[in-house]
Amino acid sequence: QVRLQQWGAGLLKPSETLSLTCAVYGESFNDYFWTWVRQIPGKGLEWIGEVNHAGRANYNPSLKSRVSILGDTLKKQFSLKLRSVTAADTAVYFCARAALNRPLDYWGQGSLVAVSS
């Protein structure tokens, strides 16, 4: 049974770096795209980006200048870093998995990250 478990700091000050990690259980790290999605409270879903097992990443242009997504095949983990956060980055962040030519299927539990001075 595939399970994604995520963790990271939940409260940041403006200009700090958001850092989240997602661990993959019950499935190979290869052959999938490991993805981050966020949801501003009460709003819709925004795709942030993804990384595959070879380290190739794709990012949303709206965040590309501030975001890094890295994968660690040995640990079966992947991470999200979002630099220079503002209050507009306050959201629930989800990690998720996509197979080739398929939309996201398995999701982490979500992490609320608040940015406040």
Added chain:
Amino acid sequence: DIQMTQSPSSLSASVGDRVTITCRASQGITNDLGWYQQKPGEAPRRLIYAASTLQSGVPSRFSGSGYGTEFSLTISSLQPEDFATYYCLQHNSYPRTFGQGTKVEI
């Protein structure tokens, strides 16, 4: 970016009703579309992939259709546990984009 225009943004329905939600893509995406259900405080749950393939374990009252730019999700007979928000997601090109969501209320 491909824009996914989802409608309606919300709807009121009763148990047993037939409900249809639509997503329109700003350009053709073949059948690279999924549908998701999200309940408050939970992660989205995939219902449909490849526009019309039912995810294993999802009740057969859910169905999807469409190709190219027009897609729909239908719930044939609404059940109490179906009151939630529904999203479409295109994975034809980058960045992946979601519809704005449809809240199904009693």
